[in-house]
Amino acid sequence: MTELDIAAVAKAAGLAASTLRFYEEKGLITSIGRKGLRRQYDAAVLERLALIALGRAAGFSLDEIAQMFAADGRPRIDRQMLSAKASELDGTIRQLSAMRDGLLHAAKCPAPSHMECPTFRRILRAAGAGALGERKARSTALKRKAS
């Protein structure tokens, strides 16, 4: 049984130690014991963290993820939930694709002002009509602490 301290886990998982403590507090992960004050983790936690990352990437909230393997230890992932999420994702993908096409068109549209381009105005109407689903993509990328 390989024990890892929080720094090792953080490094291996690419997460901040504070995030691991936060996850533990939320019940998403568990430490296997302490060495002095310091948490020790079983190597299996890495798989669990990967699962969490997967869930997050798929659009599940931490609370939803927590429920997936809340009961005992083993994850009990509902296949229905998975396909539901999959088709939700599918919808998002379609919307984003439309958006991308619109942006691309607008970018190379010859009309002097975007407001004079019929395609742009069409997209505009679509957006205004709320046809495009609500979405918030936070680009948190590369926000690691610059030590």
Added chain:
Amino acid sequence: MTELDIAAVAKAAGLAASTLRFYEEKGLITSIGRKGLRRQYDAAVLERLALIALGRAAGFSLDEIAQMFAADGRPRIDRQMLSAKASELDGTIRQLSAMRDGLLHAAKCPAPSHMECPTFRRILRAAGAGALGERKARSTALKRKAS
């Protein structure tokens, strides 16, 4: 010059009045005057709001959107920025597609536990490796006040 009061604009744009005030405070829209205390908007504000909705749908933040037509009145939308956002979107789309495929597979995978399915484990590794970009899709849908 058709003047609309805040309620009319809110209704037409499908936004809460508080949102309009918030946008105005942020400089995203401007009221053309007041009738007593009450803001009056030019009908053109609706086009502007559509533009804002479009920007939001494309993944721009309100601050980014504000900068697009901050200077004068007319929007001066940079075509380079548009294609940049488009390819950014493209990346997101690809990630989400992979995610969706993975979820679908997992949903109908015959392995007794997901952890025993090689495909699932592959996705897991990808997620753990951070290959899947960070993303947060808040499903705020249908959150309109239930009056």
Added chain:
DNA sequence: GTCTCACTTGAAGTTGACTTGAGGTCAAGT
């Protein structure tokens, strides 16, 4: 005239996922 009710303001609250800070502990290296 007075009532009502949608509007006004500014401040504070909300949500999710964390991060940061202050003040404390302790295992290991010198």
Added chain:
DNA sequence: ACTTGACCTCAAGTCAACTTCAAGTGAGAC
């Protein structure tokens, strides 16, 4: 023995995009 520095806890702060609240104002209906 002592210092160091990574860890600890708990509370509070952050960010974005709003919403909610309390207290007040004024236009239009009666």
